[in-house]
Amino acid sequence: MTREEHYLEQQTMERRIRMEEFDYSKELFGNFDENMKIIEATYHVHIVSRQGEIVIIGSQHETQKAENLIYKLIDILKTGEALDPQKINYSIQLLESGQEGQIKELLDNVICITAKGKQIKPKTLGQKKYTKAIKENDIVFGIGPAGTGKTYLAMAMAVNAFKNKEVSRIILTRPAVEAGESLGFLPGDLQEKVDPYLRPLYDALYDILGGETFLKYKERGMIEVAPLAYMRGRTLDDSFIILDEAQNTTREQMKMFLTRLGFGSKAIVTGDITQIDLPKGKESGLKQAIEILNDVEGIEFVFLNESDVVRHALVQRIIKAYDRYEKAKEVSHGKVIVRTKK
Helix, strand or coil: CCCCHHHHCCEEEEEECCCCCCCCCCHHHHHHHHHHHHHHHHHCCCEECCCCCCEECCCCCCHHHHHHHHHHHHHHHHHCCCCCCCHHHHHHHHHHCHHHHHHHCCCCCEEEEEECCCCEEECCCCHHHHHHHHHHCCCEEEEECCCCCCCHHHHHHHHHHHHHHCCCCCEEEEECCCCCCCHHHCCCCHHHHHHHHHHHHHHHHHHHHHHHCCCHHHHHCCCEEEEEHHHCCCCCCEEEECCCCHHHHHHHHHHHHHEEEECCCEEEEEECCCCCCCCCCCHHHHHHHHHHHCCCCEEEEEEEHHCCCCHHHHHHHHHCCCCCCCCHHHCCCCCCCCCCCC
Protein backbone atom coordinates (compact mmCIF):
# COMPACT_ATOMS: atom_id res chain seq x y z
CA MET A 1 0.00 0.00 0.00
CA THR A 2 1.41 3.38 -0.99
CA ARG A 3 1.56 6.31 1.40
CA GLU A 4 -1.26 8.00 -0.50
CA GLU A 5 -3.43 4.87 -0.38
CA HIS A 6 -2.73 4.49 3.34
CA TYR A 7 -3.70 8.14 3.89
CA LEU A 8 -7.00 7.70 2.00
CA GLU A 9 -7.69 4.50 3.92
CA GLN A 10 -7.50 6.36 7.23
CA GLN A 11 -9.78 9.21 6.17
CA THR A 12 -13.33 9.32 7.44
CA MET A 13 -15.85 9.11 4.64
CA GLU A 14 -19.52 8.49 4.03
CA ARG A 15 -21.32 5.94 1.92
CA ARG A 16 -25.03 6.31 1.21
CA ILE A 17 -27.60 3.66 0.39
CA ARG A 18 -30.82 4.96 -1.11
CA MET A 19 -33.88 2.98 0.07
CA GLU A 20 -35.88 2.68 -3.14
CA GLU A 21 -39.24 0.99 -3.82
CA PHE A 22 -39.72 -0.28 -0.29
CA ASP A 23 -38.24 1.08 2.89
CA TYR A 24 -36.45 -1.80 4.64
CA SER A 25 -34.71 0.42 7.18
CA LYS A 26 -36.89 -0.75 10.08
CA GLU A 27 -36.19 -4.43 9.36
CA LEU A 28 -32.52 -3.69 8.69
CA PHE A 29 -31.95 -1.82 11.92
CA GLY A 30 -33.93 -4.30 14.04
CA ASN A 31 -35.32 -3.83 17.54
CA PHE A 32 -33.41 -1.08 19.33
CA ASP A 33 -31.03 -1.00 16.32
CA GLU A 34 -29.57 -4.37 17.37
CA ASN A 35 -28.75 -5.39 13.78
CA MET A 36 -26.86 -2.22 12.94
CA LYS A 37 -24.98 -2.37 16.24
CA ILE A 38 -23.52 -5.72 15.15
CA ILE A 39 -22.35 -4.23 11.84
CA GLU A 40 -20.99 -1.11 13.55
CA ALA A 41 -19.01 -3.19 16.06
CA THR A 42 -17.66 -5.51 13.35
CA TYR A 43 -16.49 -2.84 10.92
CA HIS A 44 -15.89 0.07 13.31
CA VAL A 45 -18.31 2.35 11.47
CA HIS A 46 -21.26 4.54 12.44
CA ILE A 47 -24.61 3.93 10.69
CA VAL A 48 -27.63 6.24 10.70
CA SER A 49 -30.93 6.45 8.83
CA ARG A 50 -31.44 9.88 7.33
CA GLN A 51 -34.16 11.09 4.94
CA GLY A 52 -34.70 7.82 3.11
CA GLU A 53 -31.02 6.94 3.09
CA ILE A 54 -28.75 4.74 5.17
CA VAL A 55 -25.51 6.61 5.83
CA ILE A 56 -22.35 4.68 6.74
CA ILE A 57 -19.51 6.72 8.26
CA GLY A 58 -16.00 5.34 8.71
CA SER A 59 -12.76 4.50 6.93
CA GLN A 60 -12.85 3.78 3.19
CA HIS A 61 -12.18 0.04 3.52
CA GLU A 62 -14.56 -0.57 6.42
CA THR A 63 -17.45 1.49 5.01
CA GLN A 64 -17.14 -0.40 1.73
CA LYS A 65 -17.43 -3.76 3.51
CA ALA A 66 -20.37 -2.56 5.62
CA GLU A 67 -22.10 -1.25 2.48
CA ASN A 68 -21.60 -4.58 0.72
CA LEU A 69 -23.07 -6.45 3.68
CA ILE A 70 -26.12 -4.16 3.90
CA TYR A 71 -26.89 -4.70 0.21
CA LYS A 72 -26.77 -8.47 0.82
CA LEU A 73 -29.12 -8.09 3.79
CA ILE A 74 -31.53 -6.01 1.68
CA ASP A 75 -31.53 -8.84 -0.90
CA ILE A 76 -32.49 -11.24 1.91
CA LEU A 77 -35.33 -8.96 3.04
CA LYS A 78 -36.65 -8.71 -0.53
CA THR A 79 -37.24 -12.49 -0.51
CA GLY A 80 -39.53 -12.10 2.51
CA GLU A 81 -36.98 -13.49 4.98
CA ALA A 82 -36.60 -11.86 8.38
CA LEU A 83 -33.26 -10.79 9.83
CA ASP A 84 -31.92 -11.68 13.23
CA PRO A 85 -28.50 -11.36 14.92
CA GLN A 86 -27.55 -14.97 14.07
CA LYS A 87 -28.26 -14.45 10.38
CA ILE A 88 -26.30 -11.19 10.33
CA ASN A 89 -23.30 -12.67 12.16
CA TYR A 90 -23.27 -15.64 9.80
CA SER A 91 -23.54 -13.37 6.74
CA ILE A 92 -20.52 -11.47 8.06
CA GLN A 93 -18.61 -14.75 8.39
CA LEU A 94 -19.41 -15.67 4.79
CA LEU A 95 -18.41 -12.23 3.51
CA GLU A 96 -15.11 -12.27 5.40
CA SER A 97 -14.29 -15.76 4.07
CA GLY A 98 -15.07 -14.83 0.47
CA GLN A 99 -18.30 -16.87 0.34
CA GLU A 100 -20.74 -13.99 -0.01
CA GLY A 101 -22.30 -15.59 -3.11
CA GLN A 102 -23.57 -18.44 -0.93
CA ILE A 103 -25.66 -16.27 1.41
CA LYS A 104 -28.75 -16.73 -0.75
CA GLU A 105 -28.29 -20.51 -0.73
CA LEU A 106 -29.74 -20.58 2.77
CA LEU A 107 -33.04 -19.06 1.71
CA ASP A 108 -36.20 -21.04 0.92
CA ASN A 109 -34.99 -24.32 2.43
CA VAL A 110 -37.90 -24.97 4.77
CA ILE A 111 -37.87 -28.52 6.18
CA CYS A 112 -41.14 -28.35 8.06
CA ILE A 113 -43.34 -25.99 10.06
CA THR A 114 -43.83 -26.40 13.80
CA ALA A 115 -47.18 -26.54 15.58
CA LYS A 116 -46.77 -22.82 16.35
CA GLY A 117 -46.16 -21.93 12.70
CA LYS A 118 -42.39 -21.50 12.97
CA GLN A 119 -40.38 -22.50 9.90
CA ILE A 120 -37.53 -24.93 10.51
CA LYS A 121 -34.70 -24.54 8.01
CA PRO A 122 -30.91 -24.87 7.91
CA LYS A 123 -29.29 -21.62 9.00
CA THR A 124 -25.69 -22.33 7.93
CA LEU A 125 -23.98 -23.98 4.96
CA GLY A 126 -22.91 -26.81 7.25
CA GLN A 127 -26.52 -27.40 8.32
CA LYS A 128 -27.62 -27.32 4.68
CA LYS A 129 -25.01 -29.97 3.81
CA TYR A 130 -26.25 -32.04 6.77
CA THR A 131 -29.93 -31.97 5.72
CA LYS A 132 -28.95 -32.71 2.09
CA ALA A 133 -26.96 -35.73 3.27
CA ILE A 134 -29.99 -37.01 5.22
CA LYS A 135 -32.14 -36.79 2.08
CA GLU A 136 -29.62 -38.69 -0.03
CA ASN A 137 -28.28 -41.39 2.33
CA ASP A 138 -29.72 -44.15 4.52
CA ILE A 139 -27.19 -43.63 7.33
CA VAL A 140 -25.81 -40.20 8.23
CA PHE A 141 -23.51 -39.19 11.09
CA GLY A 142 -23.91 -35.58 12.24
CA ILE A 143 -20.90 -34.74 14.40
CA GLY A 144 -20.24 -31.38 16.00
CA PRO A 145 -20.40 -29.24 19.15
CA ALA A 146 -23.47 -28.21 21.10
CA GLY A 147 -25.78 -25.71 19.42
CA THR A 148 -25.16 -26.78 15.81
CA GLY A 149 -28.71 -28.18 15.43
CA LYS A 150 -27.64 -31.81 14.89
CA THR A 151 -30.55 -33.42 16.73
CA TYR A 152 -33.23 -30.79 16.12
CA LEU A 153 -32.72 -30.76 12.34
CA ALA A 154 -32.67 -34.58 12.26
CA MET A 155 -35.99 -34.60 14.10
CA ALA A 156 -37.44 -32.04 11.69
CA MET A 157 -36.35 -34.24 8.78
CA ALA A 158 -37.92 -37.25 10.53
CA VAL A 159 -41.26 -35.44 11.03
CA ASN A 160 -41.21 -34.31 7.39
CA ALA A 161 -40.58 -37.88 6.18
CA PHE A 162 -43.33 -39.18 8.47
CA LYS A 163 -45.89 -36.60 7.28
CA ASN A 164 -44.99 -37.38 3.65
CA LYS A 165 -45.58 -41.09 4.39
CA GLU A 166 -41.98 -41.96 3.51
CA VAL A 167 -41.77 -43.86 6.81
CA SER A 168 -44.45 -45.23 9.12
CA ARG A 169 -42.80 -44.40 12.45
CA ILE A 170 -40.12 -42.33 14.14
CA ILE A 171 -37.78 -43.91 16.69
CA LEU A 172 -35.59 -41.73 18.91
CA THR A 173 -32.99 -43.22 21.19
CA ARG A 174 -29.93 -42.32 23.20
CA PRO A 175 -27.61 -44.10 25.66
CA ALA A 176 -28.52 -43.60 29.33
CA VAL A 177 -25.07 -42.32 30.27
CA GLU A 178 -24.33 -39.04 31.98
CA ALA A 179 -21.32 -37.77 33.88
CA GLY A 180 -21.21 -38.91 37.48
CA GLU A 181 -24.62 -40.60 37.66
CA SER A 182 -25.73 -44.20 37.84
CA LEU A 183 -29.20 -45.46 36.95
CA GLY A 184 -29.23 -47.68 40.01
CA PHE A 185 -29.29 -44.66 42.31
CA LEU A 186 -32.24 -43.00 40.59
CA PRO A 187 -35.79 -43.55 41.95
CA GLY A 188 -38.60 -45.38 40.13
CA ASP A 189 -38.90 -48.23 37.64
CA LEU A 190 -36.67 -48.55 34.56
CA GLN A 191 -38.78 -46.22 32.40
CA GLU A 192 -38.82 -43.57 35.13
CA LYS A 193 -35.06 -43.95 35.56
CA VAL A 194 -34.30 -43.33 31.88
CA ASP A 195 -36.89 -40.62 31.24
CA PRO A 196 -34.58 -37.79 32.42
CA TYR A 197 -32.03 -38.85 29.78
CA LEU A 198 -34.70 -38.77 27.08
CA ARG A 199 -36.20 -35.43 28.13
CA PRO A 200 -34.33 -33.35 25.48
CA LEU A 201 -35.85 -35.58 22.78
CA TYR A 202 -39.34 -35.17 24.21
CA ASP A 203 -38.88 -31.40 24.37
CA ALA A 204 -37.83 -31.15 20.73
CA LEU A 205 -40.79 -33.24 19.56
CA TYR A 206 -43.19 -31.16 21.66
CA ASP A 207 -41.82 -28.05 19.97
CA ILE A 208 -42.10 -29.44 16.43
CA LEU A 209 -45.38 -31.37 16.66
CA GLY A 210 -47.16 -29.78 19.60
CA GLY A 211 -47.95 -31.67 22.80
CA GLU A 212 -51.31 -33.11 21.77
CA THR A 213 -50.12 -34.45 18.40
CA PHE A 214 -46.96 -35.89 19.93
CA LEU A 215 -48.88 -37.77 22.62
CA LYS A 216 -51.38 -39.09 20.03
CA TYR A 217 -48.61 -40.46 17.82
CA LYS A 218 -46.74 -41.85 20.84
CA GLU A 219 -49.82 -43.70 22.12
CA ARG A 220 -50.36 -45.25 18.68
CA GLY A 221 -46.75 -46.41 18.50
CA MET A 222 -45.95 -44.13 15.57
CA ILE A 223 -43.35 -42.31 17.66
CA GLU A 224 -41.11 -44.18 20.07
CA VAL A 225 -38.64 -42.59 22.46
CA ALA A 226 -36.54 -45.19 24.22
CA PRO A 227 -33.08 -45.82 25.70
CA LEU A 228 -30.58 -47.52 23.43
CA ALA A 229 -30.75 -50.77 25.40
CA TYR A 230 -34.32 -51.25 24.10
CA MET A 231 -33.02 -51.55 20.52
CA ARG A 232 -31.24 -54.87 21.03
CA GLY A 233 -32.71 -57.82 19.13
CA ARG A 234 -35.01 -55.68 16.94
CA THR A 235 -35.16 -55.12 13.19
CA LEU A 236 -36.47 -51.66 12.40
CA ASP A 237 -38.27 -51.53 9.04
CA ASP A 238 -39.96 -48.50 7.46
CA SER A 239 -38.63 -46.24 10.23
CA PHE A 240 -36.73 -42.99 10.69
CA ILE A 241 -34.33 -43.70 13.55
CA ILE A 242 -32.25 -41.11 15.39
CA LEU A 243 -29.47 -42.03 17.82
CA ASP A 244 -28.62 -38.96 19.91
CA GLU A 245 -25.55 -38.40 22.13
CA ALA A 246 -23.80 -41.19 20.24
CA GLN A 247 -20.41 -40.24 21.69
CA ASN A 248 -21.57 -42.05 24.83
CA THR A 249 -22.16 -45.40 23.09
CA THR A 250 -19.66 -48.19 23.52
CA ARG A 251 -18.21 -49.94 20.47
CA GLU A 252 -20.64 -52.83 21.00
CA GLN A 253 -23.66 -50.55 21.34
CA MET A 254 -22.83 -48.65 18.16
CA LYS A 255 -22.47 -51.84 16.13
CA MET A 256 -25.72 -53.16 17.63
CA PHE A 257 -27.59 -49.98 16.72
CA LEU A 258 -26.33 -49.75 13.14
CA THR A 259 -27.23 -53.38 12.45
CA ARG A 260 -30.87 -52.79 13.49
CA LEU A 261 -31.53 -50.95 10.22
CA GLY A 262 -34.30 -52.61 8.21
CA PHE A 263 -35.88 -52.10 4.80
CA GLY A 264 -37.20 -48.62 3.96
CA SER A 265 -35.46 -47.05 6.97
CA LYS A 266 -33.04 -44.21 7.64
CA ALA A 267 -30.69 -43.90 10.62
CA ILE A 268 -29.22 -40.60 11.81
CA VAL A 269 -26.44 -40.67 14.40
CA THR A 270 -25.60 -37.44 16.21
CA GLY A 271 -22.88 -36.72 18.72
CA ASP A 272 -20.06 -34.51 19.97
CA ILE A 273 -16.75 -36.34 20.34
CA THR A 274 -15.45 -33.59 22.64
CA GLN A 275 -18.04 -34.43 25.32
CA ILE A 276 -17.66 -38.14 26.06
CA ASP A 277 -19.03 -39.25 29.45
CA LEU A 278 -18.04 -42.93 29.27
CA PRO A 279 -15.99 -44.42 32.12
CA LYS A 280 -12.21 -44.40 31.69
CA GLY A 281 -11.00 -47.25 29.53
CA LYS A 282 -14.20 -47.39 27.45
CA GLU A 283 -13.73 -46.35 23.82
CA SER A 284 -16.49 -44.29 22.26
CA GLY A 285 -18.46 -46.20 19.63
CA LEU A 286 -18.83 -42.94 17.69
CA LYS A 287 -15.09 -42.33 17.47
CA GLN A 288 -14.52 -45.89 16.32
CA ALA A 289 -17.31 -45.67 13.74
CA ILE A 290 -15.62 -42.63 12.16
CA GLU A 291 -12.51 -44.76 11.57
CA ILE A 292 -14.28 -47.95 10.43
CA LEU A 293 -17.17 -46.64 8.31
CA ASN A 294 -15.73 -43.54 6.69
CA ASP A 295 -15.45 -45.16 3.24
CA VAL A 296 -18.61 -47.29 3.31
CA GLU A 297 -20.96 -46.50 0.43
CA GLY A 298 -24.38 -45.22 1.56
CA ILE A 299 -23.00 -43.76 4.79
CA GLU A 300 -22.09 -40.09 5.00
CA PHE A 301 -20.31 -38.19 7.77
CA VAL A 302 -21.06 -34.47 8.18
CA PHE A 303 -18.80 -32.55 10.54
CA LEU A 304 -20.22 -29.31 11.92
CA ASN A 305 -18.11 -26.72 13.74
CA GLU A 306 -18.39 -23.49 15.71
CA SER A 307 -19.45 -21.54 12.61
CA ASP A 308 -22.62 -23.71 12.52
CA VAL A 309 -23.63 -22.81 16.09
CA VAL A 310 -27.03 -21.12 16.05
CA ARG A 311 -27.28 -20.32 19.75
CA HIS A 312 -25.97 -17.21 21.50
CA ALA A 313 -22.88 -15.76 19.77
CA LEU A 314 -20.97 -16.36 23.01
CA VAL A 315 -21.33 -20.14 22.50
CA GLN A 316 -19.15 -19.88 19.37
CA ARG A 317 -16.45 -18.08 21.33
CA ILE A 318 -16.60 -20.67 24.14
CA ILE A 319 -16.18 -23.53 21.66
CA LYS A 320 -13.24 -21.78 19.98
CA ALA A 321 -11.60 -21.17 23.36
CA TYR A 322 -11.91 -24.85 24.31
CA ASP A 323 -10.53 -25.91 20.90
CA ARG A 324 -7.50 -23.67 21.37
CA TYR A 325 -6.99 -25.04 24.86
CA GLU A 326 -7.11 -28.68 23.67
CA LYS A 327 -4.71 -27.97 20.79
CA ALA A 328 -2.30 -26.25 23.18
CA LYS A 329 -2.37 -29.33 25.42
CA GLU A 330 -1.58 -31.58 22.47
CA VAL A 331 1.34 -29.38 21.38
CA SER A 332 2.77 -29.35 24.89
CA HIS A 333 2.54 -33.18 25.07
CA GLY A 334 -0.03 -33.28 27.81
CA LYS A 335 1.41 -30.43 29.89
CA VAL A 336 -1.28 -27.89 30.75
CA ILE A 337 -0.07 -24.36 30.12
CA VAL A 338 -1.97 -21.64 31.97
CA ARG A 339 -1.77 -18.21 30.34
CA THR A 340 -2.98 -15.02 31.97
CA LYS A 341 -4.21 -11.93 30.17
CA LYS A 342 -1.75 -9.08 30.05
